[in-house]
Amino acid sequence: MSTTLLVTIAFVLFVLVVFQLARTTEYISLLRGEERAQEDADKMNGLLFLLFLIIGGGAMVWSLFHYKQYMVLQAATVHGQWLDSMFMVTLLFTGIVFVITQIMLFYFAWKYKHTKGRKALYYPENNKLEMWWTVIPAIVLTTLVIIGIYRWFQITGPEPKDSMVVEITGQQFLWNYRYPGNDDKLGNYEFKYITAVNKVGLDFNDPAAKDDYMATEMHVVVNKPVLLRIRSKDVIHDVGIPYFRVKMDAVPGLVTRFWFIPTVTTEEMRKKTGNPDFNYEIACDQLCGKGHYGMKGIVVVETQAEFDAWKAKQPSFYESSVKGTDEEKHFAELTEQLKAEKEKEASKGHHE
Amino acid sequence: MSSEVSNPVVQPVFTGDSTHHQDSEGEIHENGHHEHHKEYFFTKYVFSQDHKTIGKQFLITGIFWAFVGGLLSVIFRFQLGFPNQAFPFLETLFGKWAPGGIISPEFYYMLVTMHGTILVFFVLTAGLSGTFANLLIPLQCGARDMASPFLNMLSYWFFFAASCVMLTSFFLPEGAADVGWTFYPPLSGVKESAPGAGLGADFWLIGMALFIFSSLLGGLNYITTVLNLRTKGMSMNRLPLTVWALLITAILGLISFPVLLGAAILLLFDRNLGTSFYLDKIFINGHPLDHAGGNAILYQHLFWFLGHPEVYIIILPAFGLVSEVLANHARKPIFGYRAMILSMLAIAILAFIVWAHHMFVTGLNPFVASVFVLLTLLIAVPSAVKVFNWIATIWQGNLRFTPAMLFCVGFVSLFISGGLTGIFLGNSALDIPLHDTYFVIAHFHIVMGVSAFFGMLAGVYQWFPKMFGRFMNNTLGYIHFWITFVGAYMIFWPMHYMGLTGVPRRYYSFDAFQSFNMFGDLNKFITIAAMLVFFAQLLFILNFFYSMFKGRKVTDPNPWKSNSLEWTTKINPGHGNWDGPLPTVYRWPYDYSKNGDEFIPQTVPYKPGEEKLHH
Numbered sequence: 001m002s003t004t005l006l007v008t009i010a011f012v013l014f015v016l017v018v019f020q021l022a023r024t025t026e027y028i029s030l031l032r033g034e035e036r037a038q039e040d041a042d043k044m045n046g047l048l049f050l051l052f053l054i055i056g057g058g059a060m061v062w063s064l065f066h067y068k069q070y071m072v073l074q075a076a077t078v079h080g081q082w083l084d085s086m087f088m089v090t091l092l093f094t095g096i097v098f099v100i101t102q103i104m105l106f107y108f109a110w111k112y113k114h115t116k117g118r119k120a121l122y123y124p125e126n127n128k129l130e131m132w133w134t135v136i137p138a139i140v141l142t143t144l145v146i147i148g149i150y151r152w153f154q155i156t157g158p159e160p161k162d163s164m165v166v167e168i169t170g171q172q173f174l175w176n177y178r179y180p181g182n183d184d185k186l187g188n189y190e191f192k193y194i195t196a197v198n199k200v201g202l203d204f205n206d207p208a209a210k211d212d213y214m215a216t217e218m219h220v221v222v223n224k225p226v227l228l229r230i231r232s233k234d235v236i237h238d239v240g241i242p243y244f245r246v247k248m249d250a251v252p253g254l255v256t257r258f259w260f261i262p263t264v265t266t267e268e269m270r271k272k273t274g275n276p277d278f279n280y281e282i283a284c285d286q287l288c289g290k291g292h293y294g295m296k297g298i299v300v301v302e303t304q305a306e307f308d309a310w311k312a313k314q315p316s317f318y319e320s321s322v323k324g325t326d327e328e329k330h331f332a333e334l335t336e337q338l339k340a341e342k343e344k345e346a347s348k349g350h351h352e
Numbered sequence: 353m354s355s356e357v358s359n360p361v362v363q364p365v366f367t368g369d370s371t372h373h374q375d376s377e378g379e380i381h382e383n384g385h386h387e388h389h390k391e392y393f394f395t396k397y398v399f400s401q402d403h404k405t406i407g408k409q410f411l412i413t414g415i416f417w418a419f420v421g422g423l424l425s426v427i428f429r430f431q432l433g434f435p436n437q438a439f440p441f442l443e444t445l446f447g448k449w450a451p452g453g454i455i456s457p458e459f460y461y462m463l464v465t466m467h468g469t470i471l472v473f474f475v476l477t478a479g480l481s482g483t484f485a486n487l488l489i490p491l492q493c494g495a496r497d498m499a500s501p502f503l504n505m506l507s508y509w510f511f512f513a514a515s516c517v518m519l520t521s522f523f524l525p526e527g528a529a530d531v532g533w534t535f536y537p538p539l540s541g542v543k544e545s546a547p548g549a550g551l552g553a554d555f556w557l558i559g560m561a562l563f564i565f566s567s568l569l570g571g572l573n574y575i576t577t578v579l580n581l582r583t584k585g586m587s588m589n590r591l592p593l594t595v596w597a598l599l600i601t602a603i604l605g606l607i608s609f610p611v612l613l614g615a616a617i618l619l620l621f622d623r624n625l626g627t628s629f630y631l632d633k634i635f636i637n638g639h640p641l642d643h644a645g646g647n648a649i650l651y652q653h654l655f656w657f658l659g660h661p662e663v664y665i666i667i668l669p670a671f672g673l674v675s676e677v678l679a680n681h682a683r684k685p686i687f688g689y690r691a692m693i694l695s696m697l698a699i700a701i702l703a704f705i706v707w708a709h710h711m712f713v714t715g716l717n718p719f720v721a722s723v724f725v726l727l728t729l730l731i732a733v734p735s736a737v738k739v740f741n742w743i744a745t746i747w748q749g750n751l752r753f754t755p756a757m758l759f760c761v762g763f764v765s766l767f768i769s770g771g772l773t774g775i776f777l778g779n780s781a782l783d784i785p786l787h788d789t790y791f792v793i794a795h796f797h798i799v800m801g802v803s804a805f806f807g808m809l810a811g812v813y814q815w816f817p818k819m820f821g822r823f824m825n826n827t828l829g830y831i832h833f834w835i836t837f838v839g840a841y842m843i844f845w846p847m848h849y850m851g852l853t854g855v856p857r858r859y860y861s862f863d864a865f866q867s868f869n870m871f872g873d874l875n876k877f878i879t880i881a882a883m884l885v886f887f888a889q890l891l892f893i894l895n896f897f898y899s900m901f902k903g904r905k906v907t908d909p910n911p912w913k914s915n916s917l918e919w920t921t922k923i924n925p926g927h928g929n930w931d932g933p934l935p936t937v938y939r940w941p942y943d944y945s946k947n948g949d950e951f952i953p954q955t956v957p958y959k960p961g962e963e964k965l966h967h
């Protein structure tokens with residue numbers, strides 16, 4: 001309490017001191033005449049703009065190189081590398097515009113600060129000039145659009161035939177992963193079958209669902225395309241994997257998709273980064289409630305052999321967690337309920 | 353004629369021809385003026401129908417909200433800059449929201465949500481448009497007041513009511529809304545999805561509905577006034593760019609805000625009446641919900657159908673203010689007046705057909721997305737034209753660096769920095785890694801948040817003498833500018849680096865992720881810069897209120913040697929603005945440094961043989 005008070009008082013005092021100082025300065029400068037005061041101000045601020053350009057520009061370049069170490073400059077997926085090079089092209093074009101315009105702006109601000117006796121140039125327009133600076137940006141932007149859309153269609157297009165499928169389902173505040181069993185087919189699901197155990201609502205009436213297995217981490221095979229089928233149980237989440245340049249919303253009621261080809265195994269990345277604990281992380285990128293910031297998942301990229309060994313150890317979800325338990329009875333009840341509901345709906349339809 | 357008009361401010365009857373209908377205006381006004389009943393405190397300062405007073409009411413309410421909104425950000429920056437560090441005074445102030453002096457996640461999300469809402473809508477929409485449309489449209493068009501002073505007054509009071517509702521929501525037991533300013537369902541649609549998705553969210557929606565009424569009433573008035581109440585000779589191509597900008601802003605608002613109102617009402621229904629516009633197949637807190645058949649993405653389309661035009665509703669007035677002040681203090685005509693208008697019109701039209709660029713990773717149909725890429729990057733062309741034209745305006749000028757002018761130069765710099773990052777985000781493929789990261793935070797704070805603030809502050813410094821007949825303290829103005837300008841870059845520039853690393857926005861803490869936890873020092877730096885900038889704003893507020901009562905008095909009715917009409921009124925104009933007849937306009941407002949005259953007000957007829965441009 002007392003520190004709060006003290007800090008507040010100190011702060012208020014500080015504000016008042018600056019305020020008083022400024023008032024006095026203003027008063028003194030006005031004593032010397034309004035015009036003189038404005039002239040001094042023009043000179044000082046013009047100079048400050050020039051300094052801002054030089055020091056600010058320097059700080060920017062320094063910080064860029066300093067923070068470069070953290071940025072993921074080489075994505076660990078195929079499409080991620082396309083995006084990285086596209087980023088560099090965009091950076092080149094925008095960087096040139098940025099440097100030229102900022103230099104002109106601050107240099108002119110300094111150069112053309114008010115000087116007594118000089119007259120400003122009456123120069124209301126120049127159609128030719130304006131045409132150029134409409135057409136050139138238009139051309140540059142068209143180029144960027146063409147590159148962008150070309151890549152976009154590749155990334156969002158159909159996944160390669162040999163893709164493995166993983167279903168990832170978000171809920172407040174964790175991720176569930178489901179893999180098809182040996183039939184390579186994800187079984188049906190129905191949100192009304194969701195329970196505390198059957199977390200993603202597998203429909204065990206569908207034989208294809210019976211061999212599906214659930215995992216606590218996402219395992220994928222290096223250089224093999226992966227198709228994510230993305231779902232949510234409650235609110236919107238988002239599957240974001242920074243190293244992969246993957247991001248896609250998980251929307252309740254819909255299934256979204258994203259496919260990618262990982263190119264670097266977790267193990268290789270551990271060596272590359274010198275961090276023995278390195279992991280590819282999934283971060284939720286869409287605000288989903290108070291635990292949003294902790295909604296993390298792990299992706300393990302491994303060789304086919306490692307993957308097969310891991311897979312062999314994953315029991316089917318039905319066999320391991322449902323079969324012969326209360327959950328199975330519960331599932332049967334839910335099935336009946338759902339059937340009854342559907343019949344009711346259908347008969348309603350008939351009467352109308 | 354005057355007897356038909358019950359209002360003390362006499363408005364001409366619309367005759368269908370905007371340039372002639374005010375011929376007899378002066379005469380009408382003479383009558384009106386002397387019939388004035390005495391003005392009581394309430395009708396003069398509270399329920400005033402004088403556009404200038406209403407403008408000041410918007411401004412002061414806006415300053416209040418800017419203070420609150422800014423303070424919220426300083427508080428949540430504490431958590432980001434000094435994570436898990438206990439500040440006992442936070443517990444003293446906020447009690448259960450900051451147990452042990454550490455902000456709770458619930459509180460963090462509440463602060464972030466309300467910060468965004470307040471600054472986007474209450475400060476940079478109502479505070480900015482409300483202030484300057486009210487102050488400048490009648491004065492710069494040469495009108496006695498708005499077309500409907502009464503609706504105009506209502507517009508403020510709806511805003512006031514909206515403000516009360518939003519403010520009250522902070523004191524609810526579960527706190528204010530905490531689902532993000534974009535309010536996406538199901539998070540916002542299901543009461544049990546978040547602490548602030550309960551009553552706080554209902555208050556938010558009702559507050560926004562009132563806000564939208566305010567905005568629509570204001571907008572209707574601004575448009576009608578500009579189209580119908582221009583004084584003699586004030587053709588559309590002689591209007592100051594401020595008025596053009598405010599007109600286009602009002603049109604954007606009038607078309608897009610009703611869509612948000614619809615979206616908000618449907619959301620209220622989903623929340624309280626069991627409808628399913630946005631909700632489908634939801635299993636939450638261990639049980640399924642009955643809602644079925646809705647679509648969560650529908651809300652996003654509706655929201656961004658307003659949301660994107662909204663960002664231009666925020667920035668267009670700043671465009672106008674900056675163009676006007678820049679030309680005035682450069683002592684040069686604005687470069688490319690017609691291109692400036694055309695580019696604003698182009699932006700306004702395109703603004704309606706780019707909304708889905710906020711939704712590239714929602715599972716949008718890829719072909720649809722590609723169309724939005726094209727349209728989005730197209731909008732960068734008129735934006736670029738504006739920047740080049742501003743730079744050309746100061747080229748070979750004779751720049752007087754008043755605080756207003758400094759904010760204009762700062763504005764152009766920021767608008768360039770933030771606009772260019774839009775080109776990355778608008779390209780859907782590149783948006784994949786950048787969406788919902790700090791890169792977006794950097795983009796929109798620089799291009800919209802800070803830029804629009806700079807436009808607004810330029811406007812306040814420039815027109816303070818008109819509003820209060822006094823000057824603000826320049827020295828404080830300079831300190832204010834430099835801290836804010838340097839500070840804004842210190843806060844938002846480094847966020848690009850975080851975004852490029854993939855750091856997500858709306859994270860209470862980065863501890864859980866090795867991918868994001870290396871920016872501790874940077875976050876501390878940003879927080880300290882934010883506190884510094886907040887401190888500078890306190891100086892501004894102090895300067896503002898002190899100068900209102902004690903500032904140096906204005907002695908010259910045209911202190912900035914400006915050409916536009918507002919400076920042809922008395923220093924402290926009464927209700928009705930001009931004592932005598934309304935001024936007649938002969939030329940555009942940008943004849944600076946022409947033929948050896950430093951400035952030629954719009955009321956000065958052309959000299960024989962004077963070159964006429966196209967105005």
Ligand code: HEM
Pocket residue numbers: 534663664666667709710728729731732735770771772773774775777778779783786787788792795796799800801
């Ligand atoms: C040069 C033209 C611009 C382009 C191409 C552009 C593009 C974009 C894109 C694609 C996004 C979505 C990014 C994402 O969420 O992943 C975005 C976000 C945003 N932009 Fe821009 N932008 C431009 C200029 C502006 C301007 C002038 C303003 C405001 C004055 C603005 C305000 C915003 C805001 C507020 C957001 C984020 C809203 C949120 O998600 O909370 N942008 N911009």
Ligand SMILES: [Cu+2]
Pocket residue numbers: 236237238284285286287288289291292293295
């Ligand atoms: Cu989340």
Ligand SMILES: [Cu+2]
Pocket residue numbers: 659660663706707709710
């Ligand atoms: Cu947008």
